Amino acid sequence: MRMKQVCTAALALLIGPVAVFAGTISGKVTVDGPVPKQKVIDMSKEPACAKDYPATNPPKTETALEGPGNTLADVVVYVSAGANDEGTVPSQAVTLEQKGCRYIKHITALHVNQDMQIKNDDPTSHNIHPLAKANREWNKSQPPGAPPIDAKFDQAEFIPVKCNIHPWMHGYFVVLKTNHFSVTGDDGTFSIKDLPPGKYTLTAWQETLGSSQQEVTIGGAGETKTVNFTFKGKAY
């Protein structure tokens, strides 16, 4: 009897990654309370970028983005324990664009050692300066029209990245030991697919409001679990 269970479990583990049997965790991230007021960015010193924004809709900082219904965008939700997929590095590269003197996207989540391509679409120079601690800090110039910069990070870390020429340009490279992650969209929703049945620890991280964790169990194959995170608000 016991043997049979073990066999089934082993079988489930073996065929687990096949999408047909895999479960999904999805949900929404909201905030309870205030979030820091986002400041208007003065880009007048960089006319090449300032012209991308209408006067009625000036660019703003992105340290906490609250949407309708208190939802939070740009929250990284990832499986911090249980997925055991450290070795599986996605083969396709993630892309970071610099456009209108902003990072698109503000948060770039990627797997340890996954390739990253950094592009400059602006008619002005940028320097890409990841302020890494566990990884290596580097700083490269990328004038307009320069080819993309290839980057790679070999340690899991939340790396603030900035452009020193344009001090308002801030972002994060979120380097994770898993490829089961999702960054919430403008509606605060996320979805993590291809999870075989098992117990997982799910972590949600927001650059200003911190992080919180929840335990999730995916029982059967193809099960979809809904997990919602609510961050405590912080005015500053």
Added chain:
Amino acid sequence: MRAITKSLLSLSFSVAIAIAVPALAQEPPGGMPQPIPQTPPTHDFESHIGNVTGHADNGKQDYRRWCIGCHGPYGDGNGENAAWIDPKPRDFTAATFKCRSTPTGTLPTDEDLFNAITRGFNTTNMPQWRPLTPQTRADLIAYVKTFSPRWKTEKSGTPIPIPAESPLTIDSIARGKALYVKLECWKCHGPLGRADGPSAATLTDSKDMPIKPYNFATGGRPMCGDKNSDIYRDFMTGLDGSPMPSFADQLTPGAAWDLVHYLRTLQTDIPSKERDMVNAAGGKIPTVEAPAPPAAPAQSSNLTPQPDATRSPSGGK
């Protein structure tokens, strides 16, 4: 009368408290013997500069004598004097160094660090250490390496080659000027190299401390050496930990020498053959096109995959 005495008494009492309280609140300097902090084992750290081999065991004593005051017992740049120093002493625990011969994001060579303490850093509180023997300086470099685990897990980068200097002409200066505009050096260093570019006032280093760009006109000797090849190296490697990025992927060697020739002309208080040439041309630099960037940029960093497995970040693990 009695009332006055009473109030005087209470006044002196409160003054006494006011003096005593801050004295209690902070540790009297030098009053308590400071425990000797635990630093990592040093015996297996060495440095190799030419035919001199430095030993961290020996360097430890010299570090405690010469360096600890600013760089601190833990090598984190928080020595007793650090609070009064700007820019702050180097934090050796991060193993991020400005003056290197190696690509951005890599460890410097032992020679880089040796040259740095030999030369000192102009415009900072770091003096030259020429009075110490080369052996002592090499020992210090070996000891400095004990503060970061990186020196165990990573190798120094491969120095960026510096080919022979291309001929100095008024045209090479002109091409360098076009590059200065095109690469937007002026955004920080200013249109005339006077550290007054639009981004200059906003710059911070990697520890969020304000930092000023180099002022070519009044900054004196450049921090990482004042030869033409030193200036070449500065912008090719970038000064890690500062806002100065690496331009190694953006410049061919010829273009890089052009830029050096132009940067020299901005150093108005340092005589140079580059300035003489501009003066001989009537003080005017002709307007020309900037040289093209390298066709296939040599990826200067070992963050990208390399055939040599020992150099790649994950190769050693």
